[in-house]
Amino acid sequence: MELNGKIVAITGGGRGIGQAIAVGLAKKGAKIAILDLDQDALAKTKALVEAEGSEARGYQCNVADEEQVESTFSRIVADFGSIEGLVNNAGILRDAQLIKVKEGKVVKKMSAYHFELVVDVHMKGAFLCAREAAAHMVELGVKEGCIVSMSSIAYRGNFGQTNYSAAKAGIVSMSRVWAKELGPYNIRSMAVAPGTIETELLRSMPADILEDFAKMVPLRRIGNTDNIAQAVESIFENSYLSGDVMEVHGGFTI
Numbered sequence: 001m002e003l004n005g006k007i008v009a010i011t012g013g014g015r016g017i018g019q020a021i022a023v024g025l026a027k028k029g030a031k032i033a034i035l036d037l038d039q040d041a042l043a044k045t046k047a048l049v050e051a052e053g054s055e056a057r058g059y060q061c062n063v064a065d066e067e068q069v070e071s072t073f074s075r076i077v078a079d080f081g082s083i084e085g086l087v088n089n090a091g092i093l094r095d096a097q098l099i100k101v102k103e104g105k106v107v108k109k110m111s112a113y114h115f116e117l118v119v120d121v122h123m124k125g126a127f128l129c130a131r132e133a134a135a136h137m138v139e140l141g142v143k144e145g146c147i148v149s150m151s152s153i154a155y156r157g158n159f160g161q162t163n164y165s166a167a168k169a170g171i172v173s174m175s176r177v178w179a180k181e182l183g184p185y186n187i188r189s190m191a192v193a194p195g196t197i198e199t200e201l202l203r204s205m206p207a208d209i210l211e212d213f214a215k216m217v218p219l220r221r222i223g224n225t226d227n228i229a230q231a232v233e234s235i236f237e238n239s240y241l242s243g244d245v246m247e248v249h250g251g252f253t254i
């Protein structure tokens with residue numbers, strides 16, 4: 001896909017990886033619809049996209065809420081006149097072990113609330129946004145569409161991340177389904193699975209744990225948001241990439 005002039009919606013685009021993707025795609029001339037919960041973050045990314053000479057609009061939207069997602073995608077199409085791309089990127093962490101045991105006694109369990117919350121934001125959110133974006137793309141008769149959904153290397157099953165690993169594995173599977181179902185409309189679908197990338201999501205972890213993460217990577221460093229933005233750009237630009245997961249982790253796999 002030639003990105004210049006194309007309309008791309010990015011969820012969780014207010015900061016971190018989503019913001020870097022917005023700026024990277026804007027540098028190639030894409031117009032960006034930024035979706036996020038956080039109004040201030042929306043305004044920051046909008047300003048960064050405009051500084052690249054492109055257009056942006058911010059939409060406050062909880063991706064896990066069906067009505068909000070439906071109305072937001074209708075507004076995007078009304079505002080921009082089209083939609084050719086979607087990056088499902090919004091995410092949260094609520095890490096915990098399934099059960100925590102001390103001296104033979106279970107002292108803590110992962111709550112069903114945190115399981116549902118993480119699955120709702122990542123997996124239901126990606127499902128709802130892909131459904132609405134694809135429906136508009138098909139009805140508008142766009143020549144080429146592309147959906148990129150953010151998974152994680154945790155999709156293979158990471159210690160302490162039952163909820164997150166399940167959601168990220170679901171995103172890989174759904175991306176493969178969408179490639180099959182939407183391919184006949186020339187809409188491609190790919191997942192991206194980053195390793196450890198330095199953003200606020202990770203900065204919430206203790207410094208010694210972050211140092212340990214870096215030591216586990218063959219390249220001996222944590223990745224940056226531009227590493228992921230470049231992967232997303234390459235997927236948009238390669239018209240034969242579909243139905244798989246691109247892993248970006250400096251050689252570190254779970």
Ligand SMILES: NC(=O)c1ccc[n+]([C@@H]2O[C@H](COP(=O)([O-])OP(=O)(O)OC[C@H]3O[C@@H](n4cnc5c(N)ncnc54)[C@H](O)[C@@H]3O)[C@@H](O)[C@H]2O)c1
Nearest residue numbers: 012014016017037062063089090091152194196197199201
């Ligand atoms: N940082 C990493 O190491 C890493 C690694 C692998 C995968 N990922 C994935 O990359 C994506 C971005 O991660 P990040 O590190 O930039 O996170 P981040 O916390 O810096 O940014 C996430 C953004 O998503 C928004 N968001 C959260 N819940 C939302 C909701 N319900 N609706 C709309 N927006 C919502 C937040 O407001 C925030 O702006 C996530 O899907 C994450 O799981 C991150």
Ligand SMILES: CC(C)C1=CC=C(C(=O)O)[C@@H](O)[C@H]1O
Nearest residue numbers: 152153154158195196213254
């Ligand atoms: C395995 C570990 C370094 C790790 C991988 C992926 C993450 C992610 O946010 O997707 C991190 O949470 C971290 O646990």
